[in-house]
Amino acid sequence: MKIGFNQATSMNCSTLEKDVLLCEKNGFDFIEFRLDKLKEYLKDHNLEDLKKLLAGKKIKPHALNALYTYDNLFADENSEKDNELVKEFIWGCHIAKEIQAGYFIIxxxxxxxxxxxxxxxxxxxxxxxxxxxxxxxxxxxxxYNVKLCFELVGFNRSSVRTVEQAWNIVNEVDKDNVGLVFDSYNLHLYHGLNDFREIKNVDVKKIFCTHINNGDFIDIDKASQENRRFCDFGSVDLNNFLKNLKETGYHGIVSVEIFRPEYWQKEPEWVISQAYKTTKKVMENNGIHLSK
Incomplete structure (x- = not known):
């Protein structure tokens, strides 16, 4: 497997350029770009600048994050709201194709x-x-040669909360470019789930990406995305998550994604270094081969 960095982790304390350079320095294999960070970067740069920034580096772009859908999307023709979302999606797909990112989180x-x-x-x-x-x-x-990573979210404000529900949807769609992303914390948000065996019911070819993180020890019904934390400690049984992930035969990217305001108050050098060290350690402790 390979280790990725999701820009949410350093969202309010860094820039896109800094993230790329620090991820390269610390050893990350892939980076997932946030749409808001791309927009911020492209205010003063262009796509050619972004390509030059990435050129010759070990770190490669993997996915764009994220497109937030809604119930009646594509239910009516010529919806202004739909047109705005599609416009942003096409914009992102164009960038993904140009920088060879390949995936879009949905x-x-x-x-x-x-x-x-x-x-x-x-x-x-x-x-x-x-x-x-x-x-x-x-x-x-x-x-645009882009694949879609459909991401379930386990808390009760989500329409798709379980592996079974997400897999049934992707299975019916049955398109080569539609698969799943499993996020350890989003799985855990479903009633404090810590037995992740259900991911083994999914065709491994349809697991396009995974996100890894841990969480605070609090009442799961009160937990939010801001309660995510580094992989070294927390309420999520990452040993069980990685064990079951490994047993699927998955060999792809494991990307650290955290939305913790406390980390955003730190220097990005510290955040990105800790993100890499703690993720690498938990993966190595679980016997996962980190491919070069």
Whole structure:
């Protein structure tokens, strides 16, 4: 497997250029670019500058993060809201093709307000919506040689919370460029899940990416994305996650993705160094071969 860095980890304390240089220095194999960080970079640079920044380095771009979908996406023709989202998606796909990133993270419909209560909607209707959405996005992405990584989120504000539910959706879509990304913390958010054997029910060829992280020891019903932390300690049984991931036969990228405001107050040199060291250690402790 290879180790990746997701820009959420250093989101408010670094820049895209700094992230690339520090990830290269610390040993990361891949970087996942956030759309907001790309927009920020491209205010004063162009795509050729980005290609030059990446040229000749060990670190390579892997995925763009993320496209946030909603229930009625592509349900109506000529929706202004849909057109805006598609415009951003095509913009991202174009960049992904130019820098050879290859993947785009797709988030299922969420209830986005942290204080707005749980997502309201049936599993059946969510399945129908997500199949329609992924089919449309797949057609667009095909023109750019981009694959879609559908990411379940385990908390109750999400429409897709379990491996089984996400896999059923991707299975019905049945497109070569549509697969899954498993995030250890997002899996854990489903009632404090720490037995990850269900990922072995998924065709390994459809696991396009994984995200790794740990979490604070708090009431899981009150946990948010801000409770993510480095891999060295926490409530998520990463040994179990990596054991089951290894048993699927997966050999791809394991990318550290953390949304912790505490880390964003630190220097990016510290954040990126710690992200690499703690991720590498937990993987090596679990007997995972880190390919060169």
């Amino acid at each position: 988030v299922p419909p969420l209830q986005r307000d942290p204080n707005g209560g749980p997502y309201i909607g049936s599993v059946e209707k969510t399945h129908e919506n997500c199949v329609r959405i992924l089919n449309h996005l797949s057609e667009i992405a095909n023109d």
